[in-house]
Amino acid sequence: MKAIAFDLDSTLAESKQPLSPEMGALLARLLSLMPVAIMSGAAFAQYQTQFFPAFLEHTHFENLFIFPDNAAQCFVFKDGAWQARYDESFSQDERDRILRVLNEAIAETKINDLVPQTWGPQIEDRGAQISFSALGQQAPVEVKKMWDPMREKRQRLHAVLVKLLPEFSEAIGGLTTIDITRKGINKAYGVRQFSELTNIPIADMLYVGDALEPGGNDAVVIPTGIPTHQVAGPEDTREVIEKILSTSEQKI
DSSP, X not given: OOEEEEEOXXXXXXXXXXXXXXXXXXXXXXXTTSOEEEEXXXXXXXXXXXXXXXXXTTSOGGGEEEEHHHHTEEEEEETTEEEEEEEOOOOHHHHHHHHHHHHHHHHHHTGGGGOSOOSSOSEEEOSSOEEEETTOTTOOHHHHHHHOTTSHHHHHHHHHHHHHOTTEEEEEETTXXXXXXXXXXXXXXXXXXXXXXXXXXXXXXXXXXXOOSTTOTTGXXXXXXXXXXXXXXXXXXXXXXXXXHHHHHHTO
């Protein structure tokens, strides 16, 4: 293995919760050995509060590739700062159409009848992605885990959005969310971009995520041919990284 890509929420950290210092230290060691990509539906602003604070300044950030908004953007560390390598943000007309149709679809499917309470706004415009989080953007993790574990409550809204917005990509992501990006923009796109940016064949990479099962938001990477490893949460991921480090560091 020459490079590794991780999902963020429920893989490296609990949903929208800070990355632990211990996980940051493990990733820093990994970054000293190989390129690492983080692919998430989270906006780059969320990485700045959830992800980066777990690292020390001397981390090899030149080996870190950040793919926010389900890989609709890519950020790399250059000249001492994070810079956009590419950006598939919506135009204003696209944004207006998506928001209008999304609100109509929410009303048509009556999904909010299944929502007992919300914590913050349900709709977030992330620039290159528009996300509907049924319980709100600040819902407690334990409540989110219980609301739609089999993704059944979001299926009808997702199906309506696929029908009404065929020129975009719609994905059931996270614990309560549906994400909308430009057509063909997803984590599979991110894997291919990661390979091009590093000049490392996809077959020589590994993808680690918590939702690689059919219908899971990580499963889209499988057709790229990237080897995958399913985890149940951050503790599983910690064990995966420790095994990789043990093997790789012994070879140095």
